[in-house]
Amino acid sequence: MRTGWGLPLYATFIGFLLLFPLAIVVAVSFDPGVYIRFPVTGFSPRWYVRMWADETIVLSIVNSLIVGFSSSLIGAIVAIPAALAVTHGGRFVKAAVYPFLLSPFAMPWLVYGLGILFFWGLTGLRLSLWTLIVGHTVLAIPYVLRVTLAVLRSMPPNLVRAARVAGASPWQAFRYVTLPYIRSGVTAGVSFALVVSLTNIPVSLFLTTADNITLPVAIFNYMINNFEPLVAAVSAVQVLMIGVIIYAARIVGGVDRA
């Protein structure tokens, strides 16, 4: 095979593009000064200490985790049966239900956020963590559905038959054969959905108040009024959370076993 400098150079360039902004944010978060600037002037954990003292930030982190995990798991509970239905179902499911569930991919999120705000207004429900969870669940469904479906389509149909004829009820066949088979796909989909929820601003912006504020919205609000390295510290924490989630998904999903 021909080896040259082209590919390694290209890969380094892309890696640099991906990691450079991240590195700057992390570096800035440890700056002792009161303005965001680069290069940094020293090293201090002061903004992290300030962050933990900030009630709004801490509340938003907790809220974001609650909303992220709830919406992605509820999304999975909706998406898994939907994926089974699309795989084994009739023309109506394939032609109508499937595109409908995928539509949040295509819809501008700002439009969707505004729409669901009007919707909650019509129902008369007060905005809360629950209304936010529902809003994010709609976003989560297509992620879990799409990845689960890809795995499900690669599953030999005889596996479920083999389970049934060996004595498994339809539920047992799903529980002991189908679910373990699609586990890696479901976990990947759930982790995507979780990351989407944890970073979402356009939809959350419409659905959050002081009580149910999420982390990205808190960062966004903060940046409008301040230019302190606190934002960088909060962002670094957000990146860390996402990193942990993706790593955990690899372990839970059993990437190597599937």
Next chain:
Amino acid sequence: MPDLPYDLELIAVSKSYDENAVVNDVSFAMKKGEFLSLLGPSGCGKTTTLSMIAGFETPTRGEIKIRNERIDDRPPERRNIGMVFQNYALFPHMKVAENIGFGLRMRGTPRAEIAQRVIESARLVKVEHLLDRLPRQLSGGQQQRVALARALIVQPALLLLDEPFGALDRLLREEMQIEVRSLLKRLGITTVFVTHDQDEALSMSDRVAVMFAGNIGQIDMPQALYDSPRTELVAGFIGKATFIPGRLEGDPLRFVSPDGTFDVPATHAPPSSGDATYFLRPEAIRIATNASHYQNEVSGSVIASTFFGDRKMIMVGTPSDQRFLVAVDRSTALEIGAPVRIGWMTAHAALFQGGLRQ
């Protein structure tokens, strides 16, 4: 109805999809311990028939009984069946032991008993040293053994085999065929075997049901199928043969073809004059010499010769372009193009009229 000791009965079972009949009025019954093959070309309905027995498909009409109980309205898990699939369908995330024990686990058998019986079943098919492996760490032959153990562990009333040898290479396949057959005979388990491979069906089965277009053309012992096929379709599908088109004419009736006039073999019913097909197995035809006295003889030349190691087959073409397949001694040396006379005894021939044996 009399209380018949059948393990499996199909009574006029039919299956159609949107008016398309896939299986048509199929009936047969199997005694305990019998090994029956469903043999036919793809699309003949053999797999659909097996699916109906397993419970993956519901018959449009007819009844299926296992040990005298009607089961065609039951889900697969309540039929007490074991099944080995094409490509084995082992559960990829479960170790061999979990795969084998799956049926018992679904039945709520206590763990200690499952562990015990998994070892027994694994011994039966000689995979006891592989219990901690995952299916993808096994060879094709080993996977097949595990699939068989998984099917047998529940002590099913009936075992279904869906083309289980198709994925194995030839040597291993023949070895497994012999081993599986003797194991199943030893266990006395009633087995339905689906295959499109006639050698496999003939060598393994007590009886073979040959299916065409949703119908059973003939159900018989392997040797009877080969020696006395009841229809021209079965005769053409099982083994190799020569078919000569012609007419029955004269009094007494004789078979008239461009290659000559031949004596009519003994028939079950008196044949009538008209179009007919004359049928000869390769073993029925011999090379004629000056000393031989065959009732029917034809001249031609060798147009092909195939050596099989233990035997040899030649094809003889006549001036009217009729081809005869002849089994010859493996040491027979005949050049392509060499003139040859062949002959046969009338008793070794058969006659078909309207596709049916006369």
